[in-house]
Amino acid sequence: MLSLVVLISGGGSNLRALLEASEDAEFPARVVAVGADRDADGFEHAEEFGIPTFSVAMTNFPDREAWGDSILEQVLAWSPDLVVLSGFMKLLPPRVVAALSPNLINTHPAYLPEFPGAHAVRDALAAGATQTGASVIVVDNGVDSGPIISQERIPVLPGDTEERLHERIKPVERRLLIQAILDIANSQIDLKELARS
Ligand code: GAR
Numbered sequence: 001m002l003s004l005v006v007l008i009s010g011g012g013s014n015l016r017a018l019l020e021a022s023e024d025a026e027f028p029a030r031v032v033a034v035g036a037d038r039d040a041d042g043f044e045h046a047e048e049f050g051i052p053t054f055s056v057a058m059t060n061f062p063d064r065e066a067w068g069d070s071i072l073e074q075v076l077a078w079s080p081d082l083v084v085l086s087g088f089m090k091l092l093p094p095r096v097v098a099a100l101s102p103n104l105i106n107t108h109p110a111y112l113p114e115f116p117g118a119h120a121v122r123d124a125l126a127a128g129a130t131q132t133g134a135s136v137i138v139v140d141n142g143v144d145s146g147p148i149i150s151q152e153r154i155p156v157l158p159g160d161t162e163e164r165l166h167e168r169i170k171p172v173e174r175r176l177l178i179q180a181i182l183d184i185a186n187s188q189i190d191l192k193e194l195a196r197s
Contacts, residue, residue: 002029002185005080007071009089012042014107017174018086018181019049028185033078035071037090058090068093075100082184085139086177089118094141102195104139105184107177109169111151112137116144121166124156131155132165134173136180138195147194149180 006015015034021027034046035054043053054074061067071092075083076099085092085106097104110120111133117123124132133153140146152172156165183189 002081002181003032003078004029004082004084004181005033005035005075005078006031006084006086007035007037007075007088008040008042008086009037010040010042010087012040012045012087013170014086014174014177015042016045017178018084019045019051021178021181027182029082029181032080033075035074037067037071037088042087065093065095068096072096072099082181084177084181091143092139097139097141101140102138102191105149105180105191106137106139106144106146107173108135108137108144109166109173110144111135111153112144112148116142120144121169122162125160125162125165129156132169134169134176136173136176138191140195147197149183149189149194150176152176 006018008015019031022030031051033052038057039055046053056067056071056074058067081103083100083104108120110124112135115123131153133151135151136149138146138149154169154172184191
């Protein structure tokens with residue numbers, strides 16, 4: 001059974017999908033804690049499922065490194081097998097990535113390496129893209145630049161707004177994330193090998 005710590009910043013709809021998936025006794029992973037860089041709305045999903053939460057706001061620290069060290073301490077207290085960034089909108093400092101890598105994965109609402117960064121859906125629309133996508137990656141020190149675990153194309157439809165397109169992308173992200181966790185748990189995906197590639 002894989003133990004997961006999930007880090008979020010927002011509403012946590014992908015976190016919720018993971019919590020629902022882990023209600024199935026056959027699902028080979030359990031969320032042991034949910035962390036955020038703020039008092040995230042998504043904590044309510046964790047609370048509903050009885051999962052402990054922790055929040056580490058950057059403003060309480062003199063610099064990013066000290067903030068990252070505090071997040072790392074909180075994460076490691078749960079000895080997770082895997083850390084999932086699911087809508088966590090801050091870059092983790094290199095020390096944190098080094099400590100958790102390669103067992104640190106991220107979901108992203110675009111077909112990477114297209115449209116990395118915090119506004120992937122908006123950027124795809126602004127670029128006039130006719131298709132975008134969803135990706136699950138291993139986190140490295142770049143911005144959404146790590147090795148790709150899985151990804152899928154999603155068409156941009158006429159009249160799509162950022163919100164509408166994002167709402168169509170999220171169910172695909174959830175499916176990819178849950179499948180990636182299954183594959184990691186069943187050794188179909190070797191994160192160490194992927195991180196070396
Ligand atoms: C998701 O689409 C996730 O991929 C994205 O934020 C959304 C969070 O939604 N993350 C990024 O853009 C990271 N670069 P949620 O809070 O409802 O799960």
